[in-house]
Amino acid sequence: MANAIFNxxxxxxxxxxxxxxxxxxDQMKGHGRPGNVTSSLTSFDSMAGIHVTSTLxxxxxxxxxxxxxxxxxxxxxxxxxxxxxSLCKSVSTTVLEIVASPENVPANxxxxxxxxxxAKRGKREExxxxxxxxxxxxxxxKAGILKPMNSFQRIRLTxxxxxxxxxSAAINISNAEYGSTLEKFIAxxxxxxxxxxxxxxLNR
Numbered sequence: 001m002a003n004a005i006f007n008x009x010x011x012x013x014x015x016x017x018x019x020x021x022x023x024x025x026d027q028m029k030g031h032g033r034p035g036n037v038t039s040s041l042t043s044f045d046s047m048a049g050i051h052v053t054s055t056l057x058x059x060x061x062x063x064x065x066x067x068x069x070x071x072x073x074x075x076x077x078x079x080x081x082x083x084x085x086s087l088c089k090s091v092s093t094t095v096l097e098i099v100a101s102p103e104n105v106p107a108n109x110x111x112x113x114x115x116x117x118x119a120k121r122g123k124r125e126e127x128x129x130x131x132x133x134x135x136x137x138x139x140x141x142k143a144g145i146l147k148p149m150n151s152f153q154r155i156r157l158t159x160x161x162x163x164x165x166x167x168s169a170a171i172n173i174s175n176a177e178y179g180s181t182l183e184k185f186i187a188x189x190x191x192x193x194x195x196x197x198x199x200x201x202l203n204r
């Protein structure tokens with residue numbers, strides 16, 4: 001079971017979306033590491049434009065560190081990175097520690113819902129505890145809960161779905177089901193944003 005993930009978010013240059021997506025999928029297939037590749041259907045920020053996200057799963061932070069050591073020791077890996085980056089306006093990376101992994105996910109998911117909540121100062125652990133309690137209230141499609149290493153305040157909730165109809169139904173059910181618990185969640189946060197992405201590659 002993964003304990004950490006490494007996200008690479010790439011914003012393609014105009015006219016390079018198809019080439020970038022293909023190159024990223026080829027890279028993932030090449031190393032064979034568990035993870036996925038998605039492209040944005042909706043974005044966290046309307047000004048950011050579309051993006052292609054690679055997610056690499058690691059059993060530990062030490063395993064991620066070993067990959068980084070290999071990357072900086074091998075020019076071929078660095079060249080491949082730069083070649084892909086040349087198709088982009090920008091590239092950003094994030095390491096996230098897994099608090100709880102997704103459970104009871106569909107066999108062949110097509111869409112991913114990422115929800116980023118920014119806790120009020122000093123309230124992140126309380127927010128995580130509340131998110132875990134909300135997660136425990138459902139027996140189906142439990143969200144993954146993650147902590148970005150580059151933030152004192154943010155947490156991320158991730159779910160996958162077979163169809164957009166399933167995704168929409170889950171959002172609306174959640175709003176009605178959680179009731180006062182959802183109000184507590186809102187009270188602990190400064191902001192909550194969502195993005196919906198299409199899954200193009202998945203290796204479990």
